[in-house]
Every structure is written in C-alpha cells, then in structure tokens.
Amino acid sequence: MDRYERITALHRTLKAARYPVTVPRLQEELGCSRATVYRDLAFLRDALMAPVVGDGEAGFRYDTSDGARFELPGLWLNSEELYALLAAQQLLSRTTGGVLSGALAPLQQRVESLLAEQAGGKRWPVERVRVIPHRTRRMDEHAFRSVCTAVLERRQLAFDYRARSTDQRTRRTVSPQRITHYRDNWYLDAWDHERDGLRSFSVDRITAARALDDAARDIAEDELNQHLAGSYGIFSGPPKGTATILFSAKAARWVADEHWHSQQQGRFLPDGRYELKIPYSAPRELLMDVLHYGSDAEIVEPPALREQAKSLLALALSNYDR
Incomplete structure (x- = not known):
C-alpha cells in the first residue's frame, strides 16, 4: 500500500484500539518495515497533529483524556474507495418507494456516516462530487429479479432473448453462473444448454424470465474467467x-x-x-x-x-x- 493508505490504516487502528498497539502488530497490519512504522507515526503526530502517545516497548495509542476525537484532515480515501462510497450513496438515494427502501435506509445512513468521517464529522458535501451514469439502459425489473434469483439460488432459468446483433427472438434455457455489471449495464454469464457453451446475455434484452426447479450446472470460476474474460469486451470468449x-x-x-x-x-x-x-x-x-x-x-x-x-x-x- 502507498503512504496515504498506510496513514489511513494506521489512523483506523489507533482510533479503534483500547490498549497500546505494539510496533510488530503495526508492521504486520501495514505490511511495512519497523522504520516505516516509526516514520508514519511521526508524520501522524507532527504533521497531522494526531494525539499519538506511547513508545516502542509498550506500544502506541491515541490520547483521549480530553474527550476529543481526532479525525484525519481532508480527503484520505483513495479513488476506488471514494467512487465506491459515492456510487453506493447515490444509488441508495435513488432507491425510493420500492420494497427495499425501508430496509436499505440504515445502510444509506452508514454510508453517509463514513463519508462524514472524511469531512471531520461534518456533513459530506455530496453535491460537490458527481458520479454520472453512462448509457444506462432500461430493463424489465421483473426479468432482472428473476435473473438474480436464479443466480443466487443456483437454479436453471428460461427466458426469451432478443439479440441486438440479429434482432431475432429465441427461447433460451440456461444455467446462470453470475451477474455482471459492466459499463453501467447488467449482463448474465450462463451455460446455454441448447448451444452447449458459455454465453453472456444483456439483461435488458431478456423477457418472460422464469426460474426453473432444475438445479443449475456449475462451471468452475477458472473456466468462466478463461472463456469470458480472456479477450477484450463483455462478449469475449477465448482469444482468437x-x-x-x-x-x-x-x-x-x-x-x-x-x-x-x-x-x-x-x-x-x-x-x-x-x-x-x-x-x-x-x-x-x-x-x-x-x-x-x-x-x-x-x-x-x-x-x-x-x-x-x-x-x-x-x-x-x-x-x-x-
């Protein structure tokens, strides 16, 4: 991990610790040398004004005797963490009125509290950062739920599929393997029983989906990745x-x-x-x-x-x- 990630991890460890944390434990958690641990502790204490107390023998902790909670200043999330939190926050904020809105409310509050931690305990100005969906397609929500149910319950799935490339409608029976989110759209990776091979289906082109009672055939993850991720794009197949x-x-x-x-x-x-x-x-x-x-x-x-x-x-x- 880079220095920012180490400082963030060090801060989280010291913040959560009830007792002093030893240097060997910090080395193991941060994946760095003893000297690097001391440099990061010094940076946390001297540059960021963190209340670090302790020594190399007893260990280190945050001094909370004055009752104040120390938070890292500014943005300390890396780009992937920030995107994940903001995408989750914005997706959850758009989930209103459905059967999940009430169940997801605590999760949304948790995500917003994590964002608030990055703003020193204040409200995170979400409107200052945008996550823009790109070419998102409309889909049959019933079909989407049926697809996800079959994937999770490991049951075969029957559906009508209208391929964009040919505009022809066919009836498919498949063993769902996984649901994939790619370029803001959903795809089903599955074993097609009629064609006796792995295929990817755009979920927005699936209609009349129905989970069957028959158990799905499981394909090893290595085989899935070799076939579906070996070449460029979502409909890849083995490289030619x-x-x-x-x-x-x-x-x-x-x-x-x-x-x-x-x-x-x-x-x-x-x-x-x-x-x-x-x-x-x-x-x-x-x-x-x-x-x-x-x-x-x-x-x-x-x-x-x-x-x-x-x-x-x-x-x-x-x-x-x-």
Whole structure:
C-alpha cells in the first residue's frame, strides 16, 4: 500500500484500539518495515497533529483524556474507495418507494456516516462530487429479479432473448453462473444448454424470465474467467488473435493511462505514438472503442480487423455523401 493508505490504516487502528498497539502488530497490519512504522507515526503526530502517545516497548495509542476525537484532515480515501462510497450513496438515494427502501435506509445512513468521517464529522458535501451514469439502459425489473434469483439460488432459468446483433427472438434455457455489471449495464454469464457453451446475455434484452426447479450446472470460476474474460469486451470468449493499435502522440497521453484489458501490452514509440496490443475474440466492441478515437487511432494488425475498420469508416463516410 502507498503512504496515504498506510496513514489511513494506521489512523483506523489507533482510533479503534483500547490498549497500546505494539510496533510488530503495526508492521504486520501495514505490511511495512519497523522504520516505516516509526516514520508514519511521526508524520501522524507532527504533521497531522494526531494525539499519538506511547513508545516502542509498550506500544502506541491515541490520547483521549480530553474527550476529543481526532479525525484525519481532508480527503484520505483513495479513488476506488471514494467512487465506491459515492456510487453506493447515490444509488441508495435513488432507491425510493420500492420494497427495499425501508430496509436499505440504515445502510444509506452508514454510508453517509463514513463519508462524514472524511469531512471531520461534518456533513459530506455530496453535491460537490458527481458520479454520472453512462448509457444506462432500461430493463424489465421483473426479468432482472428473476435473473438474480436464479443466480443466487443456483437454479436453471428460461427466458426469451432478443439479440441486438440479429434482432431475432429465441427461447433460451440456461444455467446462470453470475451477474455482471459492466459499463453501467447488467449482463448474465450462463451455460446455454441448447448451444452447449458459455454465453453472456444483456439483461435488458431478456423477457418472460422464469426460474426453473432444475438445479443449475456449475462451471468452475477458472473456466468462466478463461472463456469470458480472456479477450477484450463483455462478449469475449477465448482469444482468437491479438490486435495491434497505434495511437497518435496526442491520444497517447490518454491511452497510456487507460486499462483496456488485463493482458494488454503497451509501449511508447520513439516518435511519441503509443502502441497497444490487446487479445480479442469478437471484434465488434473493440472496433467501436478504437473508432471512438477517430483519426488518432489506427489498427495495424491483424489485416482482417484492419479491413473491418476500413469498411466501417467507409460506411460512416457514405452517410455524409448525400
């Protein structure tokens, strides 16, 4: 963990401790050396004015004799923690009038109290930070509940599915494996019994869903990840190739810091451009994301994927020839 995370963890440990905490215990909890523990204690006491008392033999604690509670100043959450709390707070605040609103009220209060701790005990100004949903789709809430029930109760699920790619409606019987939230939308990872293979279904395209009495077939998590997370995008499948994409020097300032896939490989070229290699199976989603960069991105390999990008660009350009 980095220094901010260590200071936060150290503060939480000392704040919760009823008795002095020894240096070996702090080393174990913070995952650092003895010298680092002493440096962090000194920073907490001298720079942040925390009431740290004690010594290396008896241990350290917060002095609460004056009845005051010390809180870290400013923002000490990391980006992922802040996003998780704010997303939870905003999602819970929008859950009103449903069967869960009353049950979730204590959870919302707890989240808001955690945010308040970051503001020194005062109300956290939630309106100063925004979490904006992006391209969220409408869905059949009954279908969503049926899907989640089948996943959690490990029962087979039957439903009608209208695929966006073909616009055809089919009846599916599947063994649900897990529900996935990806790019602000929900997907069902499942074993499709008719097609005898793993598939991902967009939940907003599911209707007439019904949990069956038959037990779901369980697929090992390693197999799920290998099949569904091995390539780029939500509808990935096992990798069929590796795409090589060149980004302009301007776009490189963004792309070099972006996480596209767990197995991506990237490097800066001498002229400032950025080369990104990504394993992929179904090219559709990858093509959409690359074309999002317009003239700042070029697919170099494989040739088939490059030709697909050229065809899509030609079709897009033809819309402006009328």
